[in-house]
Amino acid sequence: MSISPIRPSYTGATDPDSDLEALYATLPLGMPLPPAYSPSESSTAPTSPMVDDTPEYSCQLQPDEVFLDGTPLAVSRPRPGEPSSSSSSSAPRRPVQFNTCHNNLRLSLSSRSQQTQTPAYGRNELIEGFAEVLGSLKHVERIDLVVEGFVTTTVIDRGYPVSSNSKCILAHRQSLYYSASGAVSPEQERGTVASKGRLFPFSYRIPTTIDGSTAPLPPSFYRMYATMEGSVRYVMRIELYKRGLLRRNEKVETVFLYLPKTTPPSTRPPSWYHYTSTAGSSSNPNPDVKIPIEPASDRSQKEWKTMTLVCGTPVPNLGVEFSLLKPLVYQARSPIPFSLTVSSTSPVLPDLILSCAQVTLLRCTTIHASGQTYQHEEVIGTADFGKPESPSEAQSQSKVVRVSNGCIEGGKEQGEIAWSVDGMVEVNYALRVDIKPTLALNAAIPAFHHKEAIDLTTHSAEDADNWDGVLDGPALGIIGRL
Numbered sequence: 001m002s003i004s005p006i007r008p009s010y011t012g013a014t015d016p017d018s019d020l021e022a023l024y025a026t027l028p029l030g031m032p033l034p035p036a037y038s039p040s041e042s043s044t045a046p047t048s049p050m051v052d053d054t055p056e057y058s059c060q061l062q063p064d065e066v067f068l069d070g071t072p073l074a075v076s077r078p079r080p081g082e083p084s085s086s087s088s089s090s091a092p093r094r095p096v097q098f099n100t101c102h103n104n105l106r107l108s109l110s111s112r113s114q115q116t117q118t119p120a121y122g123r124n125e126l127i128e129g130f131a132e133v134l135g136s137l138k139h140v141e142r143i144d145l146v147v148e149g150f151v152t153t154t155v156i157d158r159g160y161p162v163s164s165n166s167k168c169i170l171a172h173r174q175s176l177y178y179s180a181s182g183a184v185s186p187e188q189e190r191g192t193v194a195s196k197g198r199l200f201p202f203s204y205r206i207p208t209t210i211d212g213s214t215a216p217l218p219p220s221f222y223r224m225y226a227t228m229e230g231s232v233r234y235v236m237r238i239e240l241y242k243r244g245l246l247r248r249n250e251k252v253e254t255v256f257l258y259l260p261k262t263t264p265p266s267t268r269p270p271s272w273y274h275y276t277s278t279a280g281s282s283s284n285p286n287p288d289v290k291i292p293i294e295p296a297s298d299r300s301q302k303e304w305k306t307m308t309l310v311c312g313t314p315v316p317n318l319g320v321e322f323s324l325l326k327p328l329v330y331q332a333r334s335p336i337p338f339s340l341t342v343s344s345t346s347p348v349l350p351d352l353i354l355s356c357a358q359v360t361l362l363r364c365t366t367i368h369a370s371g372q373t374y375q376h377e378e379v380i381g382t383a384d385f386g387k388p389e390s391p392s393e394a395q396s397q398s399k400v401v402r403v404s405n406g407c408i409e410g411g412k413e414q415g416e417i418a419w420s421v422d423g424m425v426e427v428n429y430a431l432r433v434d435i436k437p438t439l440a441l442n443a444a445i446p447a448f449h450h451k452e453a454i455d456l457t458t459h460s461a462e463d464a465d466n467w468d469g470v471l472d473g474p475a476l477g478i479i480g481r482l
Contacts, residue, residue, distance in 0.1 A: 102252040106132040107238045109254070116257070120474040123260035124208050130201040131176055131238045137198055139242045143177040145202050146237040149258075151218070151424045153369035154229040161229070163370040167424055169210045170217065170234065176200040204236075206258060210421070218419040219478055220257045221427070223365060228374035230367040230425045234258050259474035262417050262457040263464050264329040303327075304339075309433060311446040317345040317399070320353065320448055322433050328452070331460040332416035332477075335407040336361075338383070338431070343401045350402035351388055352445055358434045359383035361410040362451075366426040381410015415477030416456040429456045 098109040098119045109119050109129040121127060131143060149170030155162045177200055210217055221232040237253035305328065309320040323339040330336045340357055342350035361381035367374045385406040408431070420426040431452045437445035458475040 098254065100252055100254040103250050104133060104135045105238055105240055105250050105252040106134060107236070107252045107254055108132065109236075109256075114474065114476060116476070116479065118255060118257050120257040120259050120476065120479070121206055122258075122472060122474040123206070123262075125206055125473070127204045127206065127236070127256070128202070130199045132200075133198040133240065137177075137179070139244060139247055140177070141179060141241045141243050142175060143200060143241075144239045145172075145174040145176055145204070146239060147172040147204055147234070148237070149217070149232070149234045151421045152231050152233070153367050153424055155369045155372055156224075156227055156229055165369050165424070167421065169232075169421065170207070171211055172204065174202060174204065176202055176238075208260075215421070216419060217258065217260070218421055218425075219259055219417060219475075221425065223367070223376075225367075225374060225376055228367045228369060228372070230365075230369075232421075232425070257474065257479070259476065259478045260417070261414075261459055261471045261473075261475045263459050263461045263471065264331065264457055265327055265461075307450060307452060309435070309448040309450045311448050313446055315446050318349065318446075319343045320435070322450060322452070324431070324452065324454070328454040330454060330456060332411040332456045332458060333409055333413040334460060335409050336431070336454075337405070337407050340385075340404045340406070340433070341401065343399045345399055347400050349445070350400055352437075352441060353435055353448075354385070354388050354402060354404045356435050356437050356441070356445060357385070357404070358436070359406065359408055360432050360434070361408050362430045362432055363411070363416070364426075364428045364430055366428075368423055368425070379410075380412075380416075381408050383408035411456055412477050412480060414458045414475050415480055417458055417475070417478065418455040429454050 097111045100107045107129065108131075109127065112119060114120055127147075131145070133140065133143070147170065148168065150166055151169055152164060152166045154164040206217070208217055209215060218232050220234060221230065223230050233255065234257070235253050235255050237251055240250040242249055303326040304323045305326045306321050306323045309322060311320075319342070321341040323341070325337055338359065340354065340359075342353045344350050344353075360379050360383070363378045363380050365376045365378075383406045385404050388402040388404045391401055391403055411429075416429070418428055420428070431454055433448065433450040433452075435445070435448035437447065458477065459470065463470045
């Protein structure tokens with residue numbers, strides 16, 4: 001026997017519509033139905049228990065009210081494009097102190113004004129801090145400070161490390177505490193401050209060269225490619241040794257970044273280049289392009305390095321030269337002036353070759369591991385060329401000589417530095433000159449390719465001469481490339 005569901009009764013003024021009845025008919029048996037409400041009852045019931053107790057408000061002061069007079073705070077908002085003058089931006093940054101704890105040991109490094117998540121130091125900078133023992137020194141034999149630096153290269157196959165090589169480039173050990181006997185003096189037991197722990201301050205100056213070599217100490221580094229990985233890592237560790245076979249030694253360590261600042265070996269006058277337009281008209285300067293314009297006769301007074309470009313198929317009566325100002329060490333993101341000279345007996349060939357020329361700035365990373373070598377080149381800058389010109393001293397010659405001056409800049413500001421560790425990792429920079437004709441000119445113009453190694457530095461020599469202390473501290477621009 002089938003039991004039909006009981007439909008709820010509707011007490012409203014009108015009957016429910018057909019859609020509501022169809023919905024009730026689909027409800028399973030045993031499901032509670034919503035209660036029925038009477039419209040007359042719901043309209044008379046108050047919506048809130050405080051409806052009748054709502055007070056009446058007036059703009060006039062009551063006898064028990066007082067008017068408080070005050071001056072509002074003047075908040076000035078900067079206009080679009082203007083720097084903010086809030087107290088948070090003008091206030092100096094609070095120094096950050098780095099603490100690392102493990103069991104009963106704590107390693108604390110001195111406060112740093114740089115807002116970095118990892119302690120960072122510059123060239124030949126002094127590291128200061130202290131080690132704290134959060135317990136008794138009764139069973140402690142000695143406490144040592146260890147500073148180490150390692151270069152590690154790894155071969156990767158299908159995302160997994162296969163083999164790796166490691167080389168120690170920095171090793172320093174300093175004794176902070178030593179007890180020849182089990183007895184501890186009252187001064188050692190009390191420590192250097194009135195606290196529960198025992199403090200042992202230390203200071204260590206980072207060397208500028210690799211241990212046992214005259215090569216500069218490389219900066220902190222990490223790169224991972226498809227088949228190779230390389231890293232330069234520096235650690236500081238506190239080691240605590242205890243007496244007794246059943247007592248475990250303890251240690252705590254932290255990683256720190258070594259980010260040295262570098263400068264070119266000599267200063268250069270700022271009159272290398274002046275602003276000019278891409279069309280070569282000095283009367284209509286364009287501040288977006290910096291082109292070095294100077295007579296060719298003046299170049300003999302300066303030290304220019306000139307390289308002759310060689311093509312695969314030699315062409316008679318055709319010469320292409322690329323000139324750079326020596327020494328080949330430049331600041332990152334600063335203009336590097338160059339000159340491209342083409343000479344030929346043809347009156348149109350020099351201009352065609354210069355129209356196909358391209359100069360790029362490369363960052364070259366080389367990693368060696370387990371007999372394998374991986375090279376990676378990254379373009380970090382492209383050159384701007386000026387209008388080709390004819391030197392005055394070449395007008396009487398039988399050849400047509402055309403010179404195109406230009407400049408190139410690239411890389412990250414204060415973040416480029418050339419370094420190497422023999423047989424492990426190398427980071428170099430180079431200028432590449434490519435003359436690649438189009439398909440229409442492939443038969444008439446030969447192809448030229450040349451790569452010239454240069455060095456990039458984080459700062460210029462003018463910065464070191466004009467501002468005291470500009471080379472102190474770490475080069476934080478390198479952090480973005482770690």
